[in-house]
Amino acid sequence: MIVYLVRHGIAEDRGMAIPDSDRALTTDGIRKMHRIVSGLQRLDVQPAAIWTSPLRRTRETAEILAAGLGVNAVRLCDSLAPASSLDAVCAGLAGAPDSVMVVGHQPDLGELASRLLFGGQQGDSLPFKKGAVAKITWKDGDPTGRSRLEWFLTPAQLRLLGRSGG
Structure with a gap:
């Protein structure tokens, strides 16, 4: 089993005019996510499915990933919304396809990575920058x-990999 954990791209700033759930990727965030996809292509990342938080910025990130990596459908998962229970995500991963990409938020993604790797409880976290990707594997x-x-790559490393062609 392979899971790719992806933090959403650069989104609009938090503000009183836009509800958090409606914050979109910025023009720069969209451009950088396309370059991150190029890096993932160089790494031959081919998830069978993409799961995403229902918030706009993660949905937009997931759509860019799906288009660039040839994934036909994106599944919205309420359990990936900020501050949701990681138990539901872990249970879903136990029965997931052989390769799934999960698009979410920080600190939740970092806590999920910690739980998968170390059995860590809520509060333990790996530091995901916007656009960072981790590849985690396990047997059944x-x-x-x-x-x-x-591997655990920053967005800058992925963009450089995509640009360099190797």
Whole structure:
């Protein structure tokens, strides 16, 4: 089993005029996510499915990833919304396709990575920058505390990889 954890791209600033759930990717965020996809293509990332938080910025990120990586459908998962329970996400991953990409938010993604890798409880977190991607693998069944970190790349590293062609 492979799971790719992806933090959404650069979004509009928090403000009173826009509800948090409606914050869109910025023009720069969209451009950078396309370059991140190029890096993921160089790494031969081919998820069978993409799951995303229902918030606008993650949906937009997931759509860019799906188009660039040839994934036909994006599944909205309420359990990936900010401050949701990680238990539902872990349970879903135990029965997921062989390769799934999860698009979400920080600190939730960092806490999910920690739980998968170390069995960590809420509060333990890996530092995901906007557009960062981690590849985590495990054999069958419940991944909690039984997973392996294959790589954890910053958005700048992924963009550079996509630009350099190798």
